[in-house]
Amino acid sequence: MKLSDVSIKKPVFAWMIMAALLIFGGIGFLRMGVSQMPDIDFPYANISVTWEGAAPEVMETEVVDIIEEALMSVEKIKNIQSTSRFGGASITAEFQLSKDIDVAVQEIQTKIAQAQRHLPEDMDAPIITKMNPDDQPIIWLGLSGDRPLREMVQYVKDHLKDQFSVIPDVGEITLGGFAEPSMRVWLDHKKLEALELTAEDVLATIRSQHTELPAGRLTTEKTERNIRVMGESTNVEELSHLVIPGRVREGYLWKTFRLSDVSQIEDGLEDVRRKARVLGKSSVGIGIRKQRGANAVEVAKRVKKRVEELSANLPEGFKLTVNFDGTDQISDTLHEMELTIILAVIFTGIVCWFFLGSLSSTINVVIAIPTALGGAFLIMYFFGFTLNTITLTALSIVVGIVVDDAIVVLENIARHYEMGKARVLAAIVGAREIGFSVLVISLAVIAVFLPIAFMEGLIGKFFFQFGITISAAVAFSLLEAVTLTPARCSQFLKIGHDTRIGRLVDGWMRHLRSLYSRTLATALRHRGKVLILAVAFFVASLFLMPLLRKEMIPTHDISRFLVRIQTPPGSSLAATDEVMKKAEDFLARRPEIDIYFTIVGGVGGGSDVNTGMIFVTLKKPPHRPKDKTLGRRLTQKDFMEMCRKEFNQIPGVMRATLQELSIAAGPGARTYPLDISILGPDWHKLGELAATLMARLRDSGLAVDLDTDYLVDIPEVHVIPDRVKASERGVTTESIAVTIQASLGGIKVAKYTEGDRRYDVRVSLTDENRQTLEDISRLWVRNQRGELVRLSDVTQVVELPQPILITRENRQRAVHVFGNIADGKSQAAAIELAEQIAKETFPEGYRVILSGSAERFRETFQQLSFALWLGIFIAYMILAAQFNSFLHPLTILLALPFSVSGALLGLLAMDHSLNMLSIIGLLLLMGIVKKNSILLVDFTNQQREAGLGVNEALLEACPLRLRPILMTTFAVIAAALPAAMHLGPGAEQRAPMATVIIWGTAVSTLLTLYVIPCFYSLASRLESHKHEKEHREAIDFLNKLSLEKSSKSLPSRA
16 A cells, blocks of 8 residues: 555544654754854864964974974875964864864874974973864954053953853853963163173072972871962062072172062063954954854854843943854844745745645645655754755755645646546545656655765765755655645645636646647657757857856855955054054944954964954945945945955055955865965965966956965064174073073063962063164173173174065965955956966976865865766666666656756856856756656656557647646746845845756756657657566466466365
8 A cells, every 4th residue: 555545544644744744843943053054073173383482484494394294194184284473383284074073183182292392392382173164253242442451351351251151052262452461570671781680680580589389288186287388479569579689600699689670560461462443442352152063143142142231330441342243144144044935935835826726725735845844854953954054045945846746746636636536536546646756756856966975075064964954855745745745635625726816727728738739749740850959059058158157156245344454574563553543544434334343463373463454344235325426325345345445545555455254165264265375395486476476367357355475574683693702701592592582572481370360470671672683782691600791792683584474285385375256257267367377487396276265166166066967877877767767767867958058048147157056056956857857758658558659648648747847847936036036145145046946947847848758759769668578478477377276276175
């Protein structure tokens, strides 16, 4: 007994299936997390190292090279990138996808521990972390005000940070524009010289006099008491009164000197290498990440609620604000997706009502949507998926597909009901008759997404969720079509022929069926010409491919972007800050601005003092005022172009570039669609080649905002010991280095306790005593005999150009060139031009490779192309197995080329690009358009089995299937229409996929109605029924033999 028969016999069984899917699917939906992108563990790990005062070349040779060598032996390592900068370095390791990243992190820790003896002793311990796009802060807060920076820093660290850390599902918290509180010992060079003291003497004093150690315990028979030597200073006054016991290597002093005699001591901050401002006011940024799998929108709501609670009790002069809320985009996208799904359901319902003419029949079909989506939510929940852009896009598109099975089943049952059969009989016969086609249609759609399981790379992980979501929805729509739809039809089926709309549609369908019959008969008489014209149309459409822009993902207006401004290399933090203030002044005058958050000094290790960032948030498009010049509201692209021109004209700006945040993708990505790595041995030659590449790309008009991480060398001061003179005077190189580091580098010499927290004590000369080369030369160093020797007597101080940072890729020096694609230009064309320039102009030993978004762009297109062809092959295998024919699957798959033609026409007509989402639309189209061919071929086969000839069967079957074909086609188009209408946030990214589905389905349906019958008619000559005949004869013989045996046994039974 078939499942449809069981459902008709026991309709309560069918209703319980529906109830279970709705209830448990709803529970799964409510419990799923919400995020911008799928919550995936990327096979990336980052090692961050800090060595204060170390030059980039020193970091490269003494630290980075050693760590990279250790990493090369970690199992399944794929790629290593590193950046060495002043005082720090970052190494990113990429692993093969099969590598468990948690295991990889443990192995990295082990390898670095083994290499620790080769690393500098005074270097901070390496910090190892996993990388994930979801691990970026979802919301940035800012504490601003007119109070001193140290007070703001102290309040954030001691109070605010903990208040947000305890919020449920909040992960790591990052602080921006933050400098650690420190007790600063500012040495006065003149006072030191007058008292014949050195920086070494001060360091020795603090280390020996500012200390607190456990000293054992006093024990009696009944009591025990701990002993501590309380020598550690607890405040500025106590540290100022520390007595300097003696000079290093000379002995005790004849007079009492205190630290306050040679220095000024204050509660301050570590060297400020970054500044942050909100709307022009000094600020400390608080970046909040969510925990893995948590609902980003809910976490942000809790954070904003806590902001409101804390704002009421802030100290006077402080203001706590939300500077950047990444979940706004998620919320807007989710709401827009929900609206799109609702509109898709409404539009699909209207189509069904129009064709069926009955409200009850329409409800019967449309109810398949929540049932299928409920099942999909259940599967998504058990797979651990989140509600994100990928899964919601799949759900919005699948609405028009999940009703197809129900439409086909209901229409066939209704046809039998119209023939006079009783409602229950019509349901049984109609469901049995169409069951095979429905099964094949659903399997054909699911087959298209099976290859996604074989896709490699990060893109495969992303679209695994897309494929599973659609496959689950289609599978549950099949279950609904063979259980619930027949059960409901057997009880409530009504035909709307008596309504006004029903009579209108019936008349229209009779006329259309008659017209189709006549034109199909003509086409069958000229079937060869029809096929030639169809092939010519397809080949001609392929010439549209070069006319289409190709890109990873289209940009869209999210009312947020990032500005990156660079001043000339060697610029001080103060000089960069002045330039950034001019950029802020421009933003402050613009009425389109909602808020802007500025970080001066970059977002790295605090050494990029010639770099500034501005996170710009615009007002939502409806709230932006009309521009007087253009006479309309500015789009984000308009405003970005205005900023691009304005900022590059500011005096002191070397380069101002903008980043489009809507296309951020993956770890380590700069969010630039053009990202090229140039590899070679010589660092300066790499810089020249980068400049050449940037100039050629800029002249081509294909790229804007071109930038490079190669920066012109900045002056670096080298203190070179004269070993002969130093030896004659008894001065060691170590003493020279310690003196310079303590005087100029802000050395961490000790710790002190304030409240319940420990902070550094730092020693250095005052700012006015560390500005020129002469300030270094006149420092005093103590020799082995305790005598003072001036540095100028034993060293040479020279100024030489040195790189600001050094980047490497797979242990080879590399320079990156990155930028945006010019408006209306193709990402693929820009990448191809860059590779062509490198091939033509680069000398031997230098080459380019794709990085970041550019690498993912090419990987995505390759993987999706692979999935497309593999999906077609799998579909062929399924169809061949179902139809038991090698020929019929070819007939069915003939619809695919015309869907591609329609998709290309649609993309060109609507000025959309060929991108990741439009290719996914093509993949989806491969499953959709086959259903029409399946209906035609399957019904024609049934007519032939009834005794009709090939052409007679076609002329009988095809017009009968016209109504369900048109219904399913218009249902798919109606469901995709809301996404194609450019409504709401993110519409620019959804529209290409919807356009592909609408145009591909329409063109394919139109041509399929004629091309498939013509090809079927011609191909029928190649059919061989020899095996079927022999099989039938064998079965007949066996049946006859069984009958003879039964007849012979009858007398004996008597």
